[in-house]
Amino acid sequence: MKKIVPIFIACSFLLVGCWDEQLYKEVSIVPLVGIERESEKFTGHYSFSVISNESISFSTVEGNGLSVRDTRLNANSKASETLDLSQLQVMLLTEETAKLNINQTFDAIFRTPRTRLSSRVAIVEGDITPYIEKTENMDIELPDFYKDILKTDIEFSVLPDIDIQNVAGIINDDAIDLALPFIKMDEKTGIPKISGLALFSDKAYTGRTLDKEESIIVQVLQKKPGKYSMFTYIWKKEGEPYPLTVELARYKKKWDIQDGKINATYKMKFNIEEFPYDHLDNEKNRKEIEGFLSKELTKDFNKVTKKLQEAKSDAVGFGRSVRAFHPRLWNKGNWHDTFSELEINVKVEAEISRTGILN
């Protein structure tokens, strides 16, 4: 026994390198991936790190293949080092790709243990190439750019806090639908910008999108807002317009689900962020503002739910409550069809709780 131990130790040196070792200097970081799909043909755009003069920059390599993994193999042979998705920050999908079953696109990502599950996913409008090639008028690297703009909009409740890991959960859940960030190219500046949410129904993109204001309402409806959620309206008094910006402080939601009907009530408390008319210490003024807010918000919230119903996309997740407590309604048929035919009434009751340091 005592003789075996040193032999074993000596032999173990020979094993170096044939285990799952992957030296960091031999891999190339891929923080940004773009996937295009045309029925059976996948094209992957991989943005990988290039080091020159002690600084890092990213260039893009394109790979074709029959699957997402296949495109990576194809791209691998064109890049200088192994492409490693463990530092993936953002994954971009074209509208065409998303319109097909996106489980097929994500399978390779979920299956590999090294994939970073906290990376973000977004849908881009049109052709993917301009989104993944750095243009001259961009002063920061694209992966950082996408990561930062997504992070900001998540903070301001425009986008849901969804990463690759959440996508897996939501995709395979019948009772809730995915809503991913939708990125458009700004025609004036040539820089990509977030335009709102792309709505999914079941496992595919519906082709319908929401704008930023509507996206905030989706976040608030599911009671998963980011750090800040703000609404702005113009309040008219004696013919003169006054801008009114409020920030959502606290709120309660109550869903009353009956057969074929959902009454959703939201009791919200707001902080006033901007209101040049002032005089909020006046009880009458405040009541008037609260009434105005309630009316406007109720109108907008109902408009958003209508849009969701038209898209057959339950991004709010009413289905989860229905499935849990109302099996009769749930078992009526496919939830997406049931949802689109439901009568959903949203009612918002606004209350002003803080007015800032002015009254």
Next chain:
Amino acid sequence: MDEVKSNASLILYIKKLFHDSTDLSVREVTWKDGVGIVCFFNTMTESGEVNKQIDIIRKRAMDGLTDWGGTAASSVEAFSVQKLVDSVSNGFVAVYFPASNLIMTITIPSYEVRSTSEPTNEFVIRGSHEGFVESTDKNISLLRKHLAIPDLVIKDLRLGKETNTKVTYVYIESIADKEVVEDVKNRLENIDTPKIYSIGQIEDYLEDSVWSPFPQFLNTERPDRVVANLLEGRIAIFTDQSPAVLVAPVTFFTFFESPDDFNGRVYVGSFFRVLRLFCFMLAIFLPAFYIAVVGFHSEILPFELSKKVKIAVQDIPYRPIVEALIVEIFIEIIREATIRLPAPVGPTIGIVGGLVIGDAIVTAGLVSNLMVIVVAMTAIASYVVPNLEMNTTIRIIRYPLMLAATLFGFFGIAIATLILFIHMLNQSSLKQPYLSPVIPFDPTRFKNIFFRIPFYKNHKQQQTFTHGGNKRKGGGKT
């Protein structure tokens, strides 16, 4: 006439016993009835003092006192050659009276002992700045000054036929565990070697397992540390001519306590104790962790950091383990060299070695700058432990961990850590468990690892590590 001749041959005979060493003085002195032959090493004895003592004793003999030889500094016994050789070798003055066949030994020690100074390897900021010296007698006197109690027991032993070294073990009778004392005594008596000249040799003989990287004896040169340990029921072992003292039985956590903790305030003491344990972890795991990350698990790096790491490691020609070994060995060389360097050039070479070469080695692309950061942090962290033995141990056991990390990544670190802890659990110091308050678990003492409990709180008296239940009221609130 005949007697004179025989005295002369006796002197020759004694000189021959010591192989005509030049520092041996053998003289004839006249005594009441006949002569006395005085022999001593004049290098170990003050010759003038010898004359004075002999005069005093001769006067007592002339006055006709019956026990003329029995003074505070001398004693009279029946003569034997062995007795003569022993007492002269040990620095006594021996006077042989051929007429009555008696031998008188007088203690007049005179050898150089350095004055006490703070041990250079155990500095403290607050607390006593005394240190032991190379004489057991002086060391024991330092100890007695701290502990003015009759319970302090001091036992001597002579070890090594050729060196005849004095080994002393010290304990407090009322606190120390009898079994452990008995065990130390037996182990010391069973040391069978012709030569003993340092405390390190004794440590080898006494240790439960010599092949373990972990020290089982606390090696210290500080009297206050020894006193604190004696009061916890431990035993201290001194050898003559060595300032270092062995303290046992100890636990792993003893090595992380410093006199500073007890002299400092409660929070401060506790904070630094936790910091030291953290540094132990850091010193052992940091290089292994880095190797595992760069070699296997780059996915755990945050994106912002990953870019910097990528730039750092991109152009390094070697595997991470080779890179780590280059810097680690280099640091060990600097450390070893600075011990030997003459004091005036020491800091200069340290700067050249550390800064200039450290910078150049990165610029040359041999190792990455991150590896230099990791190794430098590790080196600093390993010196936080207030005991030289333990910090050498720490520096050595991180190599197997680095190896495990390069073979199997985090999995390797986990396996190596498992083996390390199994080994530590199997350790014992004088048959007492090494990881004591943790395993076997003792909640009251467990707290003491991390917190310095205020002194007025009742402390559980530590006698052994296993028996437990021996509660003694602490000093009380004064």
